[in-house]
Amino acid sequence: MSSNTLETQPNLMKSEEGAITAEYAIATLGGVAFAGLLVLVMRSDAVKDILFGLIARALGLQ
Template structure:
């Protein structure tokens, strides 16, 4: 009986989806933070403005 109960507990995935959502959310927050750091640099901001200006002037 104890072995069957142990196997049932191991097969139970209750909470797995919540953990996956938490990991995906943390990855998205980390990526967003990285983008904020990159976009705050003057070089990247200048490059993006040049791209936008070139696109609008065509």
């Protein structure tokens, strides 16, 4: 039975150094871009009116 671990295959570990960091960076940039898009949408007057109407109805202000 052969062992297939990183200790027996040191080149496998070296070939993927930094790959996880790059994946985290790409995911973080995607999250920031999505958050920026949400901020732009939430600033629009139409969305503000819809949200205010929903909150007002939920609180019984209308």
